[in-house]
Amino acid sequence: MMPTAMNLPAGISQDSLLEALRPLCWGAADILRAYARGEQPPHGFSRALSVDHGGEGPVSAADLAVNQWLLEGLHAAFPDAGWTLLSEETAKEQLTEGEPLPAEWLWILDPLDGTKDFLQGTGEYAVHLALVQGQRPVLGVVLLPEADELWFGLVGDGSWCENRTGQRGPVRFSDRNAEGELIMVASRSHRDNRLERLIAALPLAGSKAVGSVGCKVATILRGETDLYISLSGKSAPKDWDMAAPEAVLLAAGGAFTHADGRPLSYNTGDVRQAGCLIASHGKAHAALEKRAAEVMQTIDPGFQV
Structure with a gap:
């Protein structure tokens, strides 16, 4: 059976959504790689990598820059979309404990997952974007800036990895499945x-x-x-x-x-x-x-x- 196009908010096609996400993600990669190397970030962000160690974990200027880049980019690409945007950096202002957001369609973003690894220089950090309908994800994007890997997953329609040129690579699960393997x-x-x-x-x-x-x-x-x-x-x-x-x-x-x-x-x-x-x-x-x-x-x- 051929896969069917994923369900999306009215007026938004799968192709237009993926085309908008690609430059947003690679732009986020450029911002994070610049901060990681002590270079001037693109798109007008401050070079200083300030870090706030309060709360549940460190929040750096890199987190906040990518957060702004992604939120403004999604708003600009789809100004009339019937969805709500939620990120780790805006959650305190948006959420009330015990109350779900009143949104059928919700973007859940983590502009920098692995801030400690980012600051320690391990390279094991990522950017997460997920589109959720109801309480379940329908689309996921995982960007690994240091590996130049952009993973897309359309639930019910497959996953793949892209590099900066748009070349696709497949998922390669291992054949290991027995106890002890x-x-x-x-x-x-x-x-x-x-x-x-x-x-x-x-x-x-x-x-x-x-x-x-x-x-x-x-x-x-x-x-x-x-x-x-x-x-x-x-x-x-x-x-x-x-x-x-x-x-x-x-x-x-x-x-x-x-x-x-x-x-x-x-x-x-x-x-x-x-x-x-x-x-x-x-x-x-x-x-x-x-x-x-x-x-x-x-x-x-x-x-x-």
Whole structure:
């Protein structure tokens, strides 16, 4: 069966949307790469890389510049679009705890996922854009500036990677699917004893530490790893951390769920994506869910996966 065109707000075509997103994303890459190298950013942004270490994590001038670039760019490209724009940097002003935004169509943006990695110079940072209808993503974009990779995912219609010239490359999931073969990608900065115990209890061939969630999911899409687990503790990832990577992975045929099989939901009135979340190439996903849920009942009885 041929894939059908994705559902979009009235008056917006898939082609026009993708054509608008490409220059916006590569412009964001240019801004971030300039800041990362101590160079003058394009598009008139200040060269000073100031950093605010308050709140839940650092916010740099690079976060704010890309946030402005993306929001203004989407407004300019689609001034009459029937959607709402939400980003990590505007959430405090836009959101009221316990109340979803009154929007059928919602963009959820993270202008710089992996700010700590960006500031530390690991190169493992990303830009996330996700278009959500209701509480589920229909489109995801994950930009990896240092790798010159722009991942698109149209849920129900496939995923692919583009470089700056527009050349496309396919998703390349690994063939690993048996116990003892799988390779896990885990967080470098958000780890605790429970996660270490969970990793040790799973039938894995190995694991590697990577920064941004977008970078982690890209390793699955390239076939370098097979699964990623997020385990919330004192803090939890937010909607803008997960929506775009989930969309790209789902569109590729992978899976991203809670350990009890529940799907992730967005714009619920609570932006936290708490619990034990599993992303994978999908080939052994049900077995991973079952094993992780069982292990968590031993490690942390009563934990809501």
